[in-house]
Amino acid sequence: MARVFNFSAGPAALPEAVLKQAQEEMLDWHGAGMSVMEMSHRGKEFMSIAEQAEADLRELMAIPDNYKVLFLQGGASSQFAMVPMNLMAEGDEAEYFLTGAWSKKAIAEAKRYGKVNVVADTSDSKFTTLPEEGSVSFSPDADYVHYTPNETIQGIEFNYVPDTGAVPLVADMSSTILSRPIDVSRFGIIYAGAQKNVGPAGLTIVIVRDDLIGGAGDQVPAMMNYATHAENGSMYNTPPTYSWYLAGLVFAWLKGQGGLAKMGEINQRKAAMLYDAIDASDFYNNPVEKPYRSWMNVPFTLADAELDGRFLEEAAAAGLKTLKGHRSIGGMRASIYNAMPEEGVKALVEFMAEFERTNG
Numbered sequence: 001m002a003r004v005f006n007f008s009a010g011p012a013a014l015p016e017a018v019l020k021q022a023q024e025e026m027l028d029w030h031g032a033g034m035s036v037m038e039m040s041h042r043g044k045e046f047m048s049i050a051e052q053a054e055a056d057l058r059e060l061m062a063i064p065d066n067y068k069v070l071f072l073q074g075g076a077s078s079q080f081a082m083v084p085m086n087l088m089a090e091g092d093e094a095e096y097f098l099t100g101a102w103s104k105k106a107i108a109e110a111k112r113y114g115k116v117n118v119v120a121d122t123s124d125s126k127f128t129t130l131p132e133e134g135s136v137s138f139s140p141d142a143d144y145v146h147y148t149p150n151e152t153i154q155g156i157e158f159n160y161v162p163d164t165g166a167v168p169l170v171a172d173m174s175s176t177i178l179s180r181p182i183d184v185s186r187f188g189i190i191y192a193g194a195q196k197n198v199g200p201a202g203l204t205i206v207i208v209r210d211d212l213i214g215g216a217g218d219q220v221p222a223m224m225n226y227a228t229h230a231e232n233g234s235m236y237n238t239p240p241t242y243s244w245y246l247a248g249l250v251f252a253w254l255k256g257q258g259g260l261a262k263m264g265e266i267n268q269r270k271a272a273m274l275y276d277a278i279d280a281s282d283f284y285n286n287p288v289e290k291p292y293r294s295w296m297n298v299p300f301t302l303a304d305a306e307l308d309g310r311f312l313e314e315a316a317a318a319g320l321k322t323l324k325g326h327r328s329i330g331g332m333r334a335s336i337y338n339a340m341p342e343e344g345v346k347a348l349v350e351f352m353a354e355f356e357r358t359n360g
């Protein structure tokens with residue numbers, strides 16, 4: 001069977017060129033006589049893979065020297081706990097944006113460690129809008145401010161970086177990292193599960209400013225302490241070696257595509273093509289306020305939800321897969337991360353028009 005256009009929110013599509021390279025290198029990586037999966041993480045072959053991946057990520061995102069890049073496990077969900085464990089002292093407080101399903105989970109986890117002030121809550125809008133830039137004020141006494149730049153389930157995305165002054169800003173970038181250039185120096189910590197826009201599941205990227213490492217209390221387990229991983233080059237224990245290697249192939253592929261400025265242009269075009277198609281029709285609808293629509297995850301409903309099943313079936317038959325919306329939202333969701341080519345979005349838009357013509 002030919003490869004389909006896979007609109008999964010995560011684990012998500014990977015660039016075909018990366019999968020082919022991994023296939024070619026599967027049995028014998030660069031003359032090592034073994035697969036990357038079978039190598040010691042401390043051997044010189046894997047060390048070279050790990051170092052190249054980090055160097056390429058640093059170059060792509062222009063990560064300043066006073067930040068560590070950690071290659072961890074446990075997903076973004078573990079970071080919901082690790083952030084307060086490392087940044088919040090007992091009795092302290094942190095501030096959180098509540099803008100969708102993932103920030104809600106981050107808040108619930110942080111509450112186990114200290115006081116959480118929700119500084120903005122858009123639940124009344126069913127998470128279809130965001131606070132306007134500059135409208136939220138922050139306490140200078142907070143240990144950090146946490147937000148979710150792109151809410152994967154609601155398909156809503158900040159079009160600005162909140163200005164928190166001297167208070168460190170922590171961002172869950174799981175579904176938007178590498179989608180466009182960002183100024184890393186605006187953030188204290190950026191973290192992301194890899195399976196959306198980086199590589200396979202099992203790897204979690206944490207980019208953390210040096211002064212935010214080392215503040216964890218004695219009761220924090222070694223594996224949950226950023227200092228442990230920073231001091232050991234993410235090799236305190238066995239890292240997810242194969243996911244790290246594949247992420248490295250994705251970084252090299254992104255460099256070959258022209259880097260994040262180029263990806264940003266392409267991603268903006270892809271999103272515009274899909275939203276334009278939705279807005280031009282009375283049959284499809286996206287509820288998110290226009291300035292905050294996600295470039296990465298595009299939820300939409302059909303005028304008649306009874307047609308959802310047929311839409312999904314016919315789309316799948318046309319090679320357009322995993323379009324079912326999140327179970328909490330219903331309808332459809334097209335995730336269009338870096339690995340989704342423009343032709344994939346074009347094929348979806350054409351299918352949608354044809355489906356509307358025959359069923360609308």
Ligand SMILES: *Cc1c(COP(=O)(O)O)cnc(C)c1O
Pocket residue numbers: 010074075076077078102148150151152172173174175193194196
């Ligand atoms: C997918 C996702 C998560 C959860 O990631 P895991 O790696 O499965 O823990 C958290 N935050 C956001 C924004 C996500 O998209």
